[in-house]
Amino acid sequence: MLKRLGYDGIGYTGTKGIPEMLAALDRFGLKMFSTYVRVDVGPKGPRYDPGLPGAIQQLKGRPTIIWLYVIGKGANAEQQTVRIVREIADLAAQSGLKVATYPHTGFYIARVEDSVRIAKKVDRPNVGASFNLCHWLKVDGRRLEARLTEAMPYLYLVSINGADAGDTRAMGWDRLIQTLDRGTYDVAGLLKRLRRLGYRGPIGLQCYNIPGAPEENLRRSIQAWKKMWDEMEQ
Incomplete structure (x- = not known):
């Protein structure tokens, strides 16, 4: 379905089933452009998915970025985060992979x-950063x-979607995550800025959590993407 619609690949979640995928x-x-992996920091010390070292080996030579979301808090959460991201980065380097952290509302890296x-x-x-439109x-x-x-x-990574403009901090996810052809936020303007900045x-x-049939949602979004891209090329 993704190939037929015109997508280049996926962002995966977790560390299981990677060879099959x-x-x-x-x-x-x-x-597989990324895989989304949990990291915890806090009183019990920093921890990550125990399947991650094996997944990193399975992804050797691939363009996949290890995309870490960090959950937790505490007086030394910053030091724990730095320490564990370094550990993961060193593992990833052995397989030629990059690591980025994922800003997520309500998490340590928000x-x-x-x-x-x-x-x-x-x-x-x-090791790099990422920009997620809906969370921003x-x-x-x-x-x-x-x-x-x-x-x-x-x-290293950017994620986009349709969204509404306005007092976005007061909005729910139903308005902040829509198909790319919906919403009043100027996503095309964001793409132009990203290109201009390099x-x-x-x-x-x-x-x-976008309602509706996934294939139809993906079709609508890729059509909107192609239109935005064509306009940038003109």
Whole structure:
């Protein structure tokens, strides 16, 4: 379905079933651009999915980015986060992989500037940051140019979706995550900014909890994407 609709690949979740998924993607000439993996920090110390070292070995030589979401809090959460991301980065480097942190509303790394800060502190050549439109709208929604400019030297991944403009911090996910052809937020303007600032990395589609048939939603979004892309090329 993804190949037929015109997508280049997927963002995976977790560390299980990776060889099988890679085989399926290879059959259709698709890529696994990222896999979304949990990290915990707090009183029990930093922890990550025990399947991650094996997954990193299975992904050796692939373009997959290990995309870490960090949950927890505490007086030394920052130090724990830096330490465990360094550990994961060193494992990933052995397989030629990159690592990025995922800004998620309500998590330890919640803002794009958090992701950038951790990348700077970790100070590994294969560690970067990411920008997720829906979460940025939920926790910030302002100073886009400044946020992107700060992130650009570290930016490995971007995710977009349709969304509404306005007081986005007060909106629910039903308005902040829509198919790409819906919503009043200027996603095309975001893409133009990213291009002007020099971003050339993967751009993923956020699909979390969008109602309706998945194939129809994906079709609507890829059509909107192609229209935006064509307009940028003119």
